[in-house]
Amino acid sequence: MSVDSGQLVPLVLLDLSSAFDTVDHDCLLSVLRYRFSVDGDTMTWFRSYLTDRTQTYVVGEDKHGPLPVNCSVPLASVLGPIKFISYTEDLSELIISHGVSYHLFADDKQLYTAISRTRFMSAVNA
Secondary structure, three states, rough: OOOOOOEEEEHHHHHHEOHHOEEEEHHHHHHHOOOOOOOHHHHHHHHHOOOOOOEEEEEEOOEEEEEEEEEEEOOOOOEEEEEEHHHHHHHHHHHOOOEEEEEEEOOOOEEEEOOHHHHHHHHHHH
């Protein structure tokens, strides 16, 4: 609608590479507890889901592991995207504080705003 009314609409598309691999377990558990009030048996379940995880990888003929995993959320799980969204949920407050609109889906972020051509030209010529 903004484009149809003659406004400029800059769009920033962010696809955070390896985003699910960067989630710190302690930080995620803290966010779940203090931001979403998760505690008791539910917190115990989340903690057990994240702790004592291992990873094994193969390079050529060499097998390495199992190695302890202290960050990341499982990619192929139903909870992976939900946990990542919880982990980055406060990003929406930061975006809104700058008057920018957004769409967030797991590790994909779209930021956009509308600006009149007159205001844009004034900023460019300043």
